[in-house]
Amino acid sequence: MPDWELTEQRIYQLLKHPYQIDKSVVENMTSAYLEFVEELFAYIGNTKDNKEIIRKLNITYIEFATIKAFEESTPTENNKQKIVFLNKLITLIEKEQDLLYRQMEYPKFFINIESEWxxxxxxxxxxxxxxxxxxxxxxxxxxxxxxxxxxxxxxxxxxxxxxxxxxxxxxxxxxxxxxxxxxxxxxxxxxxxxxxxxxxxxxxxxxxxxxxx
Incomplete structure (x- = not known):
């Protein structure tokens, strides 16, 4: 099973910090976000156990939602961009969960011939x-x-x-x-x-x- 842990993701490290962070660090979130998306897609694509994927997505959703709730409870000028990225990440996780459920419900529409090779x-x-x-x-x-x-x-x-x-x-x-x-x-x-x-x-x-x- 592919090795993918949320706590090791750079975007998570940037977002979980409860205090204000330097603007230069905030600017790194764009590249960290793209890295996260790429690695998440790779993990989902290479993992055969849907139950494991769902659990991983659930944990990821909870972690980001918790960070977002904290940031919104203590609003500052500097954490507005953090909340924007958190919203993007949470939406991404929701969409991937929905896609996975649809794939399980209607598997014939998601057949990937190349995956058999x-x-x-x-x-x-x-x-x-x-x-x-x-x-x-x-x-x-x-x-x-x-x-x-x-x-x-x-x-x-x-x-x-x-x-x-x-x-x-x-x-x-x-x-x-x-x-x-x-x-x-x-x-x-x-x-x-x-x-x-x-x-x-x-x-x-x-x-x-x-x-x-």
Missing amino acids: KSPICTNSDVIKLIDIMELACGFFYLMDGLLRIDNKALHLIDVTRIFEKMFNVNLGDIYKKEEAVIKRKPIKITEFLDRLKSAIIQKSKDEGYYQP
């Missing part, structure tokens, strides 16, 4: 680590205009990591923490896996007699 490939964890797959995903994502969505929507990192997860039957967990782990490595190791792939290709070229340095 399962990749026959898995990685050897002794050779390829999760951080290696994340390194690849980051490389594809960072390559300007290298990848595009066919529906012309904005491409997000989670779109790329989902493909790798499905292709190799892995769960990358918190992709933003893993992304940070990739880009914060020492210069000599920052493209360690890509360097291994390069060496493997060069070796194959040598073995076939094509390589001429």
Whole structure:
């Protein structure tokens, strides 16, 4: 089951603080909100147990509703934007709950043919680590205009990591923490896996007699 906890979400950390927060922190809520939406959708999409999803959505709704009630009980100029985001989050949870109930009531209208496809490939964890797959995903994502969505929507990192997860039957967990782990490595190791792939290709070229340095 995908690892997704509300208390670890950046938007929750920003909103739960009971005191006034600096405006620069409030401005971070937009990106934190988008991260939350992406990860929530990924969790729902990858979790097969509807009962577990409903429980998670219920807990999330209660947490945000409680924070909102507190903020409204002690109104300040600085918490107006917090309440706006809380309203958006609560509405999102309600809509996802409604969608899930409809899916359970009318399953034939929600059949996803692609979800039945399962990749026959898995990685050897002794050779390829999760951080290696994340390194690849980051490389594809960072390559300007290298990848595009066919529906012309904005491409997000989670779109790329989902493909790798499905292709190799892995769960990358918190992709933003893993992304940070990739880009914060020492210069000599920052493209360690890509360097291994390069060496493997060069070796194959040598073995076939094509390589001429």
